[in-house]
Amino acid sequence: MSDELLEGYARAILRALEDPDLQEALHTYVPGSEERVRRFLESRPDIVQLAREVKAIKEYSIAHMDELIDEAMRSLKSVNAVPHYAADAREARELALSLVGRGKVVVMSKSMTAEELGIREALEEAGNEVWETDLGQLLVQLEGGKPMHSIAPAIHMTVARVAQLLRDRLGLDVSPSDAPQQMVAKVREFLRSKFVSADVGISGGNALAAREGALLLVENEGNIRMVTNLPRLHIAFVGVEKLVPTMLDAFKVILVQAAFAGLYPPTYVSLIAGPSSTGDIGHRRVYGAHGPVEVHVVLVDHGRRAAAKDVVLREQLRCIRCGYCQFVCPVWGQVANNWGGSTYGGPMGVNWTAITEGVDRGAALAMLCLGCGRCDVACPVEIPISGILADLKRRFTSSL
Numbered sequence: 406m407s408d409e410l411l412e413g414y415a416r417a418i419l420r421a422l423e424d425p426d427l428q429e430a431l432h433t434y435v436p437g438s439e440e441r442v443r444r445f446l447e448s449r450p451d452i453v454q455l456a457r458e459v460k461a462i463k464e465y466s467i468a469h470m471d472e473l474i475d476e477a478m479r480s481l482k483s484v485n486a487v488p489h490y491a492a493d494a495r496e497a498r499e500l501a502l503s504l505v506g507r508g509k510v511v512v513m514s515k516s517m518t519a520e521e522l523g524i525r526e527a528l529e530e531a532g533n534e535v536w537e538t539d540l541g542q543l544l545v546q547l548e549g550g551k552p553m554h555s556i557a558p559a560i561h562m563t564v565a566r567v568a569q570l571l572r573d574r575l576g577l578d579v580s581p582s583d584a585p586q587q588m589v590a591k592v593r594e595f596l597r598s599k600f601v602s603a604d605v606g607i608s609g610g611n612a613l614a615a616r617e618g619a620l621l622l623v624e625n626e627g628n629i630r631m632v633t634n635l636p637r638l639h640i641a642f643v644g645v646e647k648l649v650p651t652m653l654d655a656f657k658v659i660l661v662q663a664a665f666a667g668l669y670p671p672t673y674v675s676l677i678a679g680p681s682s683t684g685d686i687g688h689r690r691v692y693g694a695h696g697p698v699e700v701h702v703v704l705v706d707h708g709r710r711a712a713a714k715d716v717v718l719r720e721q722l723r724c725i726r727c728g729y730c731q732f733v734c735p736v737w738g739q740v741a742n743n744w745g746g747s748t749y750g751g752p753m754g755v756n757w758t759a760i761t762e763g764v765d766r767g768a769a770l771a772m773l774c775l776g777c778g779r780c781d782v783a784c785p786v787e788i789p790i791s792g793i794l795a796d797l798k799r800r801f802t803s804s805l
């Protein structure tokens with residue numbers, strides 16, 4: 406671990422502590438989010454019970470990851486989707502470039518995996534016009550930063566900052582005194598033209614059923630439906646830890662994810678098992694009806710299979726990215742994902758940094774954990790997050 410990298414981490418955290426906008430946003434929005442989820446869970450023991458089932462599903466899936474990858478590759482083909490496998494971020498970017506090409510309009514739904522792989526930047530560099538369509542993620546794109554929470558990527562921005570970005574970067578006629586409703590309406594109008602002209606839609610995936618080759622995505626904005634339905638070509642980047650045995654398992658995962666993210670019931674769930682088709686003319690199946698003509702699913706390793714063999718890090722692979730651990734963490738509450746690696750941050754994010762960027766990077770970041778254990782209590786799938794962080798701390802100190 407270089408001194409330069411450590412200094413970079415320290416600088417990011419100090420900048421965050423001195424950033425009045427970030428501090429105002431975190432102290433205004435986070436306590437309410439944590440409280441809302443806690444109250445909901447108190448009222449729904451059935452969801453808490455479902456979370457225990459999801460823990461068992463994910464434990465099984467991680468133990469059988471290689472078999473599920475093989476099964477998913479076969480199932481995806483059987484539903485006329487095109488399966489791919491990317492061992493690392495470079496391979497994933499190369500696949501994205503070969504499938505998309507140049508000079509295209511690309512719309513993306515929020516995906517931490519696509520963010521981790523640098524898909525948007527690679528496509529932009531190749532001369533494509535690329536738009537994030539989740540509002541929070543679009544704001545992050547306009548700011549040129551990184552998401553500050555797995556579900557609420559722009560949680561660090563005040564209303565004034567949002568108005569400034571929409572005005573300066575998109576030329577929208579908004580002011581800080583506008584109601585959020587007015588700003589959302591302007592963004593909706595702007596993105597409509599991108600949705601209908603897009604050649605390619607890129608998504609992540611909340612869960613992928615190996616038996617059926619079915620991808621499940623959950624959301625509230627409605628953008629994922631546009632991204633995965635309007636363009637001719639849909640490409641999904643899915644980490645191999647998202648694989649579960651069956652479609653029923655996948656539904657359980659997304660319901661628990663939505664509940665612990667404070668978004669229950671979710672407004673939309675999309676299930677995608679291959680390209681759109683019809684058999685209404687001459688009883689012959691034709692692909693490319695109203696949805697995509699082609700669906701490509703890229704199964705992404707990028708550190709996950711090695712982590713599955715690590716007796717400590719493998720527990721983090723159960724993570725369903727609800728982001729609840731971030732809301733309860735006293736360190737994240739001060740600096741958000743500025744405490745983190747290039748994509749992930751906070752309690753689960755430091756561990757994900759160790760998985761995707763290397764143990765030495767995650768280990769250096771882990772030193773800031775206070776060891777209070779609030780994240781462990783919050784986690785729906787009972788990941789011993791603080792225990793993993795303690796192990797990373799040990800690895801860091803023994804490397805000195």
Ligand code: SF4
Pocket residue numbers: 733734735736737751752773774775776777778779780781790791794
């Ligand atoms: S144990 Fe560490 S990561 Fe977990 S909530 Fe406490 S300070 Fe945050």
